[in-house]
Amino acid sequence: MKQYDLITILGPTASGKTTFACHLAYHSDAEIISGDSRQVYRSMDIGTGKDLGDYMVEGKPIPYHLIDIRDAGDKYNIFEYQHDFHKAYTDIRQRGKMPILCGGSGLYIESVLRGYSLVNVPENKALRESLQNKSLEELTALLASYKPLHNTTDVDTAQRAIRAIEIEEYTKSHPAERNEFPPLNSLIIGVDIERELRRQRITNRLKARLEEGMIEEIRSILDKGIHPDDLIYYGLEYKYVTLYVQGKLSYEEMFSQLEIAIHQFAKRQMTWFRGMEKRGLHIHWIDYAIPMDARIAMVQKLIEEK
Incomplete structure (x- = not known):
């Protein structure tokens, strides 16, 4: 494993990548670094799909990083993410552990794997x-x-x-301050989920999240004084549910428009991942339908082949 700087598990929303990454971490004594642009925010739990229960495998807690590090309403950006990622990455490596980068935010993931040089732009x-x-x-x-x-x-x-x-x-x-981070040598695993199954899982998960209290979660955030526009900024669940809470959409309109938006988002994620491959990052795609133990064995074999 030490021949790789890290392992990356990516995939579209509702592909089960977090569960996969946590089981791999359990078997590898590794730690997770989130590659999700919205899970950095505290209190935004159900809508961002943190699924923190996944980070307990066989009674063992799986350490995770870059979740719940900023307050709801903040405008976290990719420049900050690079800094935070490398702090977590260095800490994990110095303790002799293997980092597993897991998420669906393609730009965030690619920025650290390729060592993007980014501009830190102040508010105007x-x-x-x-x-x-x-x-x-x-x-x-x-x-x-x-x-x-x-x-x-x-x-x-x-x-x-x-x-x-x-x-x-x-x-x-402006001549801008830039990050200078080296590219990282990662084994990249993509969760390949059949399109219709992905669509079904997205719809089922949206229904489940609404039943789990996603609307109440967003009302609670608004009640704390966060401006509605600051939640709408985050898009998807926080955009459409906030509009529903404001009375600008009916429940049926909210559900329908949000469902469509998540399907479109998953399609854009896959387009980004295919673009990563065209830009020279090799992704080993593993079928979602393969049993967990077999998937972990496939990853371990790929590591040994290195």
Whole structure:
């Protein structure tokens, strides 16, 4: 195992990657580093699918990192993630353990595997105020004037689009502080789940999360004084459930639109992972339907082959 810097387990939402990673960690005496852009936020548990119960395998707690490290309402970014990742990564390696990076946020994962050099862009209050009354369509058109819109998550909400414009405007005229982290040699495992099964699991999981209290969780966050726009910023569950709580969507509209949005998100995740392969990162795809013990044996064999 020491020939690899780390192991990466990735896959689309509802593919069971966290359960897989935790069982692999149990058998490998490893620790998990989350590669999820929203699980960093405290109190946002059900909607982000933290599933912290998965981190207990056969009665043994699996150590995890980069979950619950920021307050709901914060605007965590990939530049900060790189710093936090490398702190956790170095700590784990210095203790003689193997890190397992697990998540579905392709950009976050690729940024640390490839050692992206990123810009730390400060908030531009004047620019934000000048853009706050523009529609999402207007913001999208403005952002497109800076660059081709390959990453559609940039324009999922008005706040995301404004942040993307802020970054483009800053980098156009400022020599910026940059991260310089080396690329990492990772064994990358992708969870390959059949499309219709993935869609079924997404729908079933959405129903389960609503029954588990996702609406109440979001109401509780709003009751703490978090502005609705700050939750809508996070997209998906936090966007549509917040709109429902505000009375802007009926329950049926919320469920239907959110279900569609999650399916679209899973499709975008797979597109990103395929792009990672085209950019030179080899992903070993393992079928979700294979029993857990067999999947772990396959990973261990790949490690030995190295």
